[in-house]
Amino acid sequence: MSNYKAIVIGGSAGSFPLITKILASLPKNYPFPVFLALHRLKHVRTGFVEALSIKSGIPVIEPNDKQQIKPGIAYLAPSNYHMYIEPGNTFSLSTEEMVKFSRPAIDLTFETASNVYRDKLVGVIVSGANTDGANGIAFVKKRGGLTIAQDPQEATISTMPDGAIKATQIDHILKIDDIVKKLIEVAN
Amino acid sequence: MEIEIDIQDIRKLVNTVKAKYAFDFGEYALSSFKRRLVRILDLYKFKDMNELINKVNFDKVFYENFLKEITVNTTEMFRDPSMWKKFRETVVPELAKLSSIRIWHSACSSGEEVYSMAILMKEAGLLEKTKFLASDINEDVIATARSGKYPLRNMPLHSDNYDKSGGTKKLTDYYKTNGDYAYMDLSLIHTTVFKKFDLVLGKQEQKFDVILCRNVLIYFNLPLQDKIIEMFSGTVDTGAFLVVGSKESIAWCKSATKYSTFSFEEKIYRKL
Numbered sequence: 001m002s003n004y005k006a007i008v009i010g011g012s013a014g015s016f017p018l019i020t021k022i023l024a025s026l027p028k029n030y031p032f033p034v035f036l037a038l039h040r041l042k043h044v045r046t047g048f049v050e051a052l053s054i055k056s057g058i059p060v061i062e063p064n065d066k067q068q069i070k071p072g073i074a075y076l077a078p079s080n081y082h083m084y085i086e087p088g089n090t091f092s093l094s095t096e097e098m099v100k101f102s103r104p105a106i107d108l109t110f111e112t113a114s115n116v117y118r119d120k121l122v123g124v125i126v127s128g129a130n131t132d133g134a135n136g137i138a139f140v141k142k143r144g145g146l147t148i149a150q151d152p153q154e155a156t157i158s159t160m161p162d163g164a165i166k167a168t169q170i171d172h173i174l175k176i177d178d179i180v181k182k183l184i185e186v187a188n
Numbered sequence: 189m190e191i192e193i194d195i196q197d198i199r200k201l202v203n204t205v206k207a208k209y210a211f212d213f214g215e216y217a218l219s220s221f222k223r224r225l226v227r228i229l230d231l232y233k234f235k236d237m238n239e240l241i242n243k244v245n246f247d248k249v250f251y252e253n254f255l256k257e258i259t260v261n262t263t264e265m266f267r268d269p270s271m272w273k274k275f276r277e278t279v280v281p282e283l284a285k286l287s288s289i290r291i292w293h294s295a296c297s298s299g300e301e302v303y304s305m306a307i308l309m310k311e312a313g314l315l316e317k318t319k320f321l322a323s324d325i326n327e328d329v330i331a332t333a334r335s336g337k338y339p340l341r342n343m344p345l346h347s348d349n350y351d352k353s354g355g356t357k358k359l360t361d362y363y364k365t366n367g368d369y370a371y372m373d374l375s376l377i378h379t380t381v382f383k384k385f386d387l388v389l390g391k392q393e394q395k396f397d398v399i400l401c402r403n404v405l406i407y408f409n410l411p412l413q414d415k416i417i418e419m420f421s422g423t424v425d426t427g428a429f430l431v432v433g434s435k436e437s438i439a440w441c442k443s444a445t446k447y448s449t450f451s452f453e454e455k456i457y458r459k460l
Contacts (some may be wrong), residue, residue, distance in 0.1 A: 026275045064437040066405045066413070078435045080267075081406075092217040093435050096224075097263045098238035112219045 004121040006032050006069075006085075009111045010106030010136065012039035012128035014156025016051075018176050019126070025072055025180040030058050034074040037083060037109035037136075039128065040100050041147035043047050049076055065093045071184035072082050084112040100132040102143065110136025119144030122186055124179060126150040130161025134167035141168040146186065148172045148179055191229050193222055196235035201225070205243050212388070213258070215412035229256040231257065244255075255300025256326050260407060264345060267357070267402070268434045269352035271454040272308060276354050279429055279456065280312045283397060289318040290328030292396040292423070294387060295404040295460050296322035300346070304353075305400070306376040307320070311356050321394065326418045336372030343370050387416055392423045394422070399424065403433035410440055419440045421459065430457040 011019060015038060026034070040048055052074070053060045062078040068088045077083035081093040082104050090116070098107035105133060106125075110166060114121055121142035125133045127150060141147045149170045152158035172182060198221070213221060225240070234240045243250050266272045283289050289309075293302050302322045309315045324330050332338075338346075344357070350359040365368040385392070387404065390418045399420050405413045419431060421443050430438070430447060430456045438444045447457040 006390055063436065064435050064439075065433075066410055066437070081435055084217075086217065086219055093222045093406045093433075094221060094223070094260065094431075095406070097227075097259050097262065108219075108223070115219075123198055 002031065002187055003087075003120065004032065004122050005142075006035065006113060007116045007122045007124065007183060007186075008035040008037065008038045008110055008140070009124045009126065010110060010128070010133040011162070012106075012124040012132070012157075012158060014127035014129075017104075018150070020052060022180055022183065023052060023058065023060065023174060024048070026057040026183065028072070030072050032071055033069050034058070034075045034116055035083070035085065035109055035113055036074055037104050037106040037133075038105070039132070040076065040079055048079070052076065057118075063093075064084075066090050075152050077109060079108045082108045085116045086107060086112070086170060087116055097170055100130055101128070102132045104134035107136040111139045112157055114139040114143045114145055117143075117145065120163065121145035122148065122183070124148045124150075124183075125161055125164040126179075127155035127157050128180045129157045131163030131167075133160055134163035137169040137170070141170075146171055148182060150179065191226065191236060193225055195236055196227070197241075197366075201237065201241050201244065204241050205251075208245055209251060211255070215388075215409050217407055217409055220260070220407050221246045221258070224260070228254065228257050230386065231449070233384070243376045256305050256328060256354055257434045259405075260330050261326070263297045263300045263403075264349060266305045266306075266346065266349035266355075267301070268454070269349045269354075270452070271431070271434060271456070272304065272349075272353035274454040274456065276308055276312070277430070278451065279398070280308070280314070282317075282427075282429075284312070284314060286397060287317070287399060289314060289398070290393075290394070290396045291318060291320050291391075291398040292400070293322040294325050294399055294401045294420075296330070296333055297326075298329045298338075299336070301400060301402065302333055302380060303372050303376055304334065304350075306323050306380070307350075307355070307359075307362055308353075309454065310376065315376075318379060320377070320380040321383060322380055323383045325384065325386045327384050330384060334377075334382050336374055336377065338363075338370050338372070340365060340370050380456075387419075388412065392419065394423065396424055396428060398429045398431070400431045402431060403436065405436050413438075414443065417443045421446050424459045426459055428459045430459065431455065432457070 086181040347359040450458040
């Protein structure tokens with residue numbers, strides 16, 4: 001039995017090929033929901049899900065407000081909304097103020113996911129151009145979850161993994177291929 | 189790092205407000221409610237939740253401000269341009285058949301969507317036969333809506349949305365600039381009535397052909413969403429349109445069976 005129940009991944013600039021790679025490597029019967037908090041163009045509502053879906057091993061969807069969370073699905077935070085994980089296995093969305101110039105904000109998805117999944121959560125921060133996600137991954141760590149940052153030397157833009165590493169004692173600093181291995185390992 | 193709020197603190201606050209002011213936050217969506225509280229703690233420099241709870245309990249004036257800070261008022265003109273385009277192309281022809289049109293902005297916030305809809309109806313040649321009700325729980329934002337005065341820095345985004353929504357002119361045709369502000373053409377709202385209205389407790393006697401309630405239900409839990417959709421059902425006749433936010437869905441509400449989906453993509457529903 002795995003110790004974990006959910007995965008949350010945050011990234012922005014330079015993260016698209018990494019996320020594609022991660023999703024392509026996940027088996028169809030992956031036992032966890034995967035929450036994707038990625039910075040994206042504000043008013044481009046469509047296209048991103050389709051682009052991520054092409055190679056993904058599991059379905060990728062943008063949840064509606066109050067949609068039920070299920071294992072084996074990747075949930076992409078919708079354009080111009082914050083994506084929160086609520087108690088009772090549902091999402092809620094929000095149009096509240098941007099955090100670090102971002103909506104969706106990585107910090108908020110990570111924080112709310114850590115409130116619900118506590119030490120059963122795996123948080124991953126990859127390439128990105130600001131420090132959104134640093135506070136979020138610190139929450140994951142504080143609640144006893146597993147924390148992973150992409151090796152800043154490998155990241156296209158290292159501000160985001162650097163921010164995460166500075167914010168808390170990250171459990172694993174890994175290259176993307178090893179992040180993929182880790183995400184499969186924690187599921188077994 | 190910000191002050192942490194636990195669930196017991198939230199319950200205590202909700203119970204205090206309920207006992208003292210008969211207002212129930214118990215059906216608000218937890219995560220966003222909690223974030224609003226963190227924001228208020230920060231804004232007023234409270235050191236913990238107990239301090240906030242005491243202040244709410246013993247200071248009615250503060251409580252009024254608290255209520256305003258709890259509600260989220262981010263909005264844009266023509267937010268989600270594709271919805272406005274769909275509305276223009278598919279709903280407007282239906283509305284044009286009516287002898288008079290009644291539109292309710294049920295949580296109008298600072299009014300950006302009120303002007304958006306008025307512009308759209310004007311361009312469709314229907315403004316003169318349309319009556320609008322624009323309501324919100326927060327009187328301060330209603331005052332902004334009524335004034336039509338918006339920060340100039342927001343206008344490029346609004347213009348961009350307007351163009352994508354299929355606008356036939358330029359957004360700049362509808363406002364004048366003075367200093368750092370845009371002043372909307374107030375003739376756009378000459379058939380609009382503004383009113384304070386609480387979606388949770390309020391009773392609506394009028395009937396409408398279109399209700400807009402966009403990005404409001406997300407702040408409530410499902411049982412409360414249910415109640416509001418049910419309340420809406422009583423204020424419309426068969427064929428009326430209900431528009432919610434682009435990532436909201438009434439599919440899980442009990443009254444969903446009273447509506448058909450007019451546009452799945454744009455979250456436009458029609459009363460059966």
